[in-house]
Amino acid sequence: MPEEQRTFIAVKPDGVKRGLVGEIIKRFENKGFKLIGLKMLHVTQEMAERHYGEHEGKPFYPRLLRYIQSGPIVAMVWKGYNVIDGARHMMGKTNPMEAEVGTIRADYALLMEYNVVHGSDSPESAEREIGIYFKPEELCDEYVNMAESVIEDLG
Ligand code: IDP
Ligand code: MG
Numbered sequence: 001m002p003e004e005q006r007t008f009i010a011v012k013p014d015g016v017k018r019g020l021v022g023e024i025i026k027r028f029e030n031k032g033f034k035l036i037g038l039k040m041l042h043v044t045q046e047m048a049e050r051h052y053g054e055h056e057g058k059p060f061y062p063r064l065l066r067y068i069q070s071g072p073i074v075a076m077v078w079k080g081y082n083v084i085d086g087a088r089h090m091m092g093k094t095n096p097m098e099a100e101v102g103t104i105r106a107d108y109a110l111l112m113e114y115n116v117v118h119g120s121d122s123p124e125s126a127e128r129e130i131g132i133y134f135k136p137e138e139l140c141d142e143y144v145n146m147a148e149s150v151i152e153d154l155g
Pocket of ligand 1: 060093112114117119
């Protein structure tokens with residue numbers, strides 16, 4: 001039985017400004033992942049520092065904090081079997097020029113600095129990042145996701 005997980009996905013400010021929100025949601029929905037949290041918001045300096053704390057001290061860190069605050073983001077929680085690695089696989093590598101064709105970053109981005117989408121990289125980061133952007137009561141997990149129920153029906 002594959003492992004069911006939760007992950008934090010965000011359409012970054014460049015993705016929102018370019019009108020890619022629907023396209024990105026559609027890809028994860030089509031895959032069969034279940035959307036359980038969704039909001040549009042402006043990231044504050046404090047949230048940006050919490051989110052990207054692991055990169056503090058790196059040359060790109062100040063620009064990264066400005067980038068993530070440069071417009072609204074669409075923050076989401078997705079649930080499903082192997083969703084953490086599955087979503088990152090669909091996003092492609094950090095550098096869009098190295099991402100495989102067919103992934104979100106390869107298809108919609110040119111530069112590492114503007115790579116349109118974020119996804120958690122481990123169960124620990126997923127829970128930490130979900131906690132930065134969502135309260136537990138903001139997540140809607142009670143409805144049935146058909147793609148998952150197929151596996152459960154088969155026992
Ligand atoms: P990830 O988003 O694929 O997990 P990370 O290494 O965690 O990649 O980096 C976080 C974000 O910081 C990247 O998505 C990208 O926007 C930015 N970034 C990472 N490395 C560089 C770099 O070398 N130059 C410029 N921006 C970078
Ligand atoms: Mg990362």
